[in-house]
Amino acid sequence: MKANSFEELLIWQKAIEIGVEIYSLSDQVPLKSDYKSRDQLIGCAISISNNIAEGFEYNNKLQFIRFLGYAKGSAGELRSQLALLVKVNRVSEETYLKLKEELIVLSRQIKALMTYLKNKKE
Template sequence: MAKYKRFEDLPVWQHAIRIGVRIYQLVESEKLAKDYRAKDQLLGSAISVSNNIAEGFEYNRNRQFIRYLEISKGSAGELRSQLFLLLSAGKIDEKTYQEIYLN
């Protein structure tokens, strides 16, 4: 297993950042631009994923890092649930849902 010196080098953190950027782009779409509650929820959970990975890494203790990875995983689940709700409500299309969900 590789030894990482910075959280920015972690592939999982980089992946979470890409998803977060895509969520920022999504909430600016016409169907979501004025849905402030959905925007806040989406951004909150998306940002939480990468932030918890970073915070846990910085504690420099495996036990703490694992705990923060669990929190991050929970935020990822929350984000997936929100995306499914938006898909079901017609706020996003299937292509957008699949693009983010499978990313």
């Protein structure tokens, strides 16, 4: 299947879902008043979908692969921030484990697309 827009990409759709979850989490106590952590979490979360979209829109395979790498990096950064926030009791262990699993799956999917694109003949 060839995607005609980034909105058709399952990885972008999943990144948006994770972003929505992070916004919801950030609106709850205690993160609601922890502005620094809240901003960091939201920034990382939206960076995943934004990098997928931006890379796709360049309409250049190498640029897309590069931006997919950035998106994958942002997913890792978000996992790291969530791990820290669980340790300082800003995020529950249950929420952390759920989001961690979703982010690991998303990272694998991004990596698989990167590999596919690298190996794809023009």
